[in-house]
Amino acid sequence: MGPRGGWMLWTLCLCFSSRQNAALRVAMRESSLEVVRGDVVVLPCSFFTSSLLTRLNVIWTLAPSSSPQTPIQVIVYDHGQVIEDPSLIGRVGFTGIPWSADIVLNDTRVSDAGVYRCMVNNPPEAADPGIGEVALSVLAPPSLPACQWDGDTDSGGSVTLSCGVAEGVPTPEIRWDKLNPEEISLPINMEDERSGSVQIVNVSSQTSGLYRCSATNTLGTENCYINLSIYSSPDSSSGMLQGVLLTLSMSLVLLALMALLLWLHRTGQTRRWREGKEEEECYNEIRYTAALMKRSFV
Missing domain, CATH: 1.20.5 (Single alpha-helices involved in coiled-coils or other helix-helix interfaces)
Known part of the structure; x- marks a missing residue:
């Protein structure tokens, strides 16, 4: 064998040796994804290997946004078998196994948000790094806010209007307005990210009216209402x-x-005086009878 043949043989051996020692690589085509609640999303995970796929092992896990310290197993492919997490049966699946580790997630929920990890192993190759991550955000419109009031509705008292929303991604913006007799925006005291309150002091009859709390994000607005009546004592x-x-x-x-x-x-006094005078005149009157007159002239 000449020098040229020896060189070719050495090159083939080197390529074969490099192929045998090549490390498996995992690549994520996206680092983050957004999906609207209820829609379908594909979580991508590509891997490159030089070995046969007879011993391929793929594991997807989720670190939920609500509890990132307690990851859960989403779906597993191991020696031709697919195992789904019981809570996700019917909602998760591989799209192109064994050639691709991509998974599809349908009927998405807010609880599906978090960091997904794709781990691929294909013995005898070693994974380097073998793990890919993609962050999933599940957008949701605001839920119906809850309105309530507390305080003294007598004139001169103080009333607090409060409003809270349980769900919404991105976090809804809270706003209070008085609707009549004209719409007036009220200053908000944010108790936390999902609730806000308005305090009205020294209330009067002008405070009475219809109040609206609005919870708004990029997907929509939900409202709740309070009809406030203030008792005013007479002026x-x-x-x-x-x-x-x-x-x-x-x-x-x-x-x-x-x-x-x-x-x-x-x-009464005049009448009595007149009656007394008449009686006195009657007593003092000299009455002349025929006998008296006859005697007078004898």
Whole structure:
């Protein structure tokens, strides 16, 4: 064998040796994905190997956004068998196994959000690094907010309007408005990311009306309402005026009664005086009878 043949043989041996010692590689075509709740999403995971796929092993796990410290197993491919997590049966599956480790996730839920890890092993090759990650965000419109109020609805009291929303991705923005007699935006005190409150002090009849809480994100808006009624006591100035008028009325009635009593009293005294005078005149009168007159002239 000449020098040329020896060189070719050496090259073939080197290529074969490199092929045997090649490490399996995993590549993620996307680092992050977004999906609207209820839609379908494909989580990509590509791998490159020089060995036969008879011993291929693929494991997908999820570190949920709600509890990243407690990852769960999503789906496994091992020696031709597919094993799904019981909570995901019917919603997850491989799309091109064994040539591709991509999986499809349908009827997505907010709880599906988190970091997915694709781990591929194909003995005798060693994985380097053998693990790929993709972050999944599941968008959702706001849930119906809950409105409530607390406080003193008497005039001069203080009332707090509160509103909270349980779900929504991105986190919904909370807003309070008074709708009538005209729409007025109210300042919000955010208690946390998903609830906001409004405090109204020294309430009056003008505070009464319809109030709306809105929860809004990129997917929509949901509202709840409170109809607030403030009890207002009668105005103090009008009360004083009524009191003065009542006092004057009673005074006039009393004066009229006193005048009547005085008139009756004086009328009675006049009558008695006249009757007494008439009786006195009757006693002092000299009565002449026929006998007296006859005696007078004898």
